[in-house]
Amino acid sequence: MLTQTASRPESKTASLDALYALIWNDLKRVDALILSRVRNEIELIHDIAEHIIASGGKRIRPALTLISAQLCGYEGERHIQLAAAVEFIHTATLLHDDVVDESKLRRGLPTANELFGNKASILVGDFVLGQAFQLMVADGSLKVLKILCDAAAIISKGEVMQLITEGQPETTVENYLQVISAKTAILFASACELGAVVAGQEECEESLREFGIYTGLAFQLVDDALDYSADQAMLGKTVGDDFREGKITLPVILAYNAGTAEERTFWTRTMSALDQRPGDLQTAIKFMNSHQSLSQTVAMARRYCGKAAECLTGFAPSLHKTAMLDILDFCASRMY
């Protein structure tokens, strides 16, 4: 099901075209709704929210809500504001994340905390989360509220779990998968599940939720690998962000596990003590390559893509189903 696109890099960004063609009008309405909610009389809120939202990204989470709703044959309006709520929850997380991680760049642009300060990022993050909850309340479904409130609670727990693993390369793979399930995959899962909920297709909720979980895990793992890839400079991220922040991701855990005593000392110095010297990032990548940590990470991501694809077997062939499988292709082909 997953085409191996490693040999045709020109398809890297092209593969989401069919998805975006299907949801384009909906997504424009989501964007308009988002901007209308942050077009605030308070300039600082407006500026920060617009900065982070307008700086774009793939809008993958709201896209999942929209395409899932279409897959389930939904023809109403509710998916627009729920997709916006999903993106607001994500945006709030980004704002707080960047403060916590002391990040300076996101998608090639200065982060909000870099531009506007930590204080403003924390408080506008809270504001944006408030917008998400207001949109959910306006939707008026307790089922939707439960899905997204649970997601928000689980995400924050995942963020704390991640903070605890900071500087600990001895974190287990299992523990790490728990962290990213909570901090990343749960919102992908909720985004997809909402499509079935608004369409009233109760029997599809579970499979779409699982599709989202696996897709989210795959996206996170590929992101982890990209952070140690020279290619990522193309994505506008600072090379080695995760490394510099001592953020423990799967490639580090795998390299540490497979490492010699000397290598482990290196990981402890650079990631735990954050004592980093010129050339350390290159050494880290060298160790990762010698233990296939990056390719193993990508392989695991591809396995999750395969599991995600299986979740859609119950759906009849359709343009929407193909577009959702394209998301997996896109993810699996972001790194070779």
Next chain:
Amino acid sequence: MLTQTASRPESKTASLDALYALIWNDLKRVDALILSRVRNEIELIHDIAEHIIASGGKRIRPALTLISAQLCGYEGERHIQLAAAVEFIHTATLLHDDVVDESKLRRGLPTANELFGNKASILVGDFVLGQAFQLMVADGSLKVLKILCDAAAIISKGEVMQLITEGQPETTVENYLQVISAKTAILFASACELGAVVAGQEECEESLREFGIYTGLAFQLVDDALDYSADQAMLGKTVGDDFREGKITLPVILAYNAGTAEERTFWTRTMSALDQRPGDLQTAIKFMNSHQSLSQTVAMARRYCGKAAECLTGFAPSLHKTAMLDILDFCASRMY
């Protein structure tokens, strides 16, 4: 209605006894519920949440929900978890506030950010807010969800508004009242309104909400004045916290407005440029006293207490009504 207690300081803390006697059992259940929600397998969440929640305070917001529910004759169970949700929203605000304000002490104890770091405080604040939303969803009333989600959104807006006034003693009184209405009074208002909502006493919602607004404004203004009062050392707050943080409160605005050119230069240096020297806090208090800024602030608080009391005129005399009026007495007598 408001007894003038300035001449009997021994009644300062005694005046809430009747309130707590009425709600004691309920409040113990609220506390147990709160602690059960933060007794988390993640030690860091447990420690921080317990630190800030167990460090106590008056629990004034959940107390308002409980006593309002009793005032409306409510005999069910919903007020317990809604009071807990209110306290969680407040706790989340405190955690983020203390990071934003770089506060070191709260109620005489080190703040969570001081003990556990800013990162943990931000993320556990998000976690605690997530608990609030889950409790609200569990209650299952869209009306309740709307009240508290709106409150959370307004509070975050108020926090941003306050951040913008930072270092600006020329902020207008009107602007400042908008800030504290949003950041403080709205949660008092929601806490009270919920009592009428759970009791199904629709006709009481508006008056209890207004009671909460005025009570919240009064509490905030007295807090503002206490920050420049020698008495406050008794409350365990660092003397002059607001001053050191350049936080613009009503006493500063009034002193700046009434100040000479020389005094305004002082305020600009100390509050805007945050260029503070030994003796500056004493000078600030001297200027405030010479313009009656503190007594005017307290007088305004007392006027709000009076307005709050008026909101209860429609309620028949009862122990609960008396206890709510006691809250106003308590507030009005915290500073002379």
